[in-house]
Amino acid sequence: MSFVRTLRQATAADHEMVDAHYGGFALDRQADYRSFLTAHARALPAVERALAEASDLPPWRSRTALLAADLHALDAPIPAPLPFQPGAAAERWGALYVIEGSRLGGQLLARSVPAGLPSAYLAAHHLPGEWRRLLTTLDTHAAGQGQAWQDAALAGARACFALYARAAAIA
Template identity: 35%
Template sequence: MISPVHQVLREGTRDRHETLDQGLALASGDVDRAGYLNYLRALLGWLEPLEQRLWQLDWPEGLQAPARAGKSAWLRADLADAGQAAPVPRCADVPSLAAADAYALGVAYVVEGSQLGGRFLARRLQDVAPALPLRYLQGYGEQVGPLWKGFLQYLDSEAGAQGREAHALQGARDAFDSLTAWLRSRHALRA
C-alpha cells in the first residue's frame, strides 16, 4: 500500500521521472563502456555535493542517515574499478538544503528512490555488459526494501503529520529538475 505522502510525490513527479528514465541509454540496454562511465561521472558530480549536505542535516537516528550517506563513495569505487581517477565537475545547482524538513525529505525521496531503479538496471547491465562496475547500481543490496520502507514511513509521519506534502513535493521536483538538467549538460541524458 502506498502512503498518502508517497502517492503525492509519485504522482507529482511522474512526468519528471519518466523524462529521466526515458533519456537514459542505460534503461534501454543501449549502453557502451564510455557512455556508462560518463553517466557515473555525471551522476557523481550531481550527487556528491547534494549528499554532503543532505545527510549532514539533523535527522533522527531512526532514519539511519549514516547508512544512507555513502552513495558517492559507491560511485567513486565504480570509477576507480574502471580506471577513472580524474576529478569530476561538480554541479553548483543542486537543491538548497537548510534543515531536516519536508523539502529535504522530498529531495531525499529522489536520492533514495534511485536505489530501487538502480537494482533493476544492475541486473539488466550484468546480462548485456558484465564487465561494467556496478557497485552504485547494486546500492543497498538486500537492505534496499527495508531502508526504502523505513524512509517512506518517516516521510509519511513527518511531511504528512505537518501538512507539508506540497513542500516535500517541491523538494522532489527540484531534485529531479536539477538532476535532469545536469545530466543533459554532461551529455549523460538524451534530449
C-alpha cells in the first residue's frame, strides 16, 4: 500500500473531525464566513511558517496572503496564529499533505461563497498536475525512509488537523 493511501486512511477520522468543526459555518452568510476565515487564519499561517523553515519539502505555494486579503476585505482583523511547532522534519511533510489537501476542499467550498464576498483564499486551486506531483513525491520520499519517518509524518498530519480543529473551536 502506498504511504499516501496509508496516510489518508490513518487520518480519515481526523479529517472528519475537522469537517465537523467547520461544517457549522454557513459560508453564504457574511458573519459566518468571516468567522470561518478567522478560524483558518489561526491555523494556516502557523503551519506555513513551519513549512517555510524546512529545506527538504517539495515546492508549495503559500495562501496566507490570500487569506489575509480576504479578511481585510471583510474588515476583519487577522488573529494571532495558534502555536504549531513540528518536531521532526517528517512532521512537516504530514502537515504539507494536510494544507495542500485543504486546497482541494477549498475549491468546493468556494462555490458556497456568494458573489460580492472575497474568496481568493478558498478559490486558490492547484496548478495542473500539482496535487498529483505532491502525492507522488510524498510516496517516493516515504519509500526511502524508515517506519519512524512515516510515523512522524503521520503525527505531523494529525497535529495539523488538530490545530485546525482547535482554531475552529475558538471562533
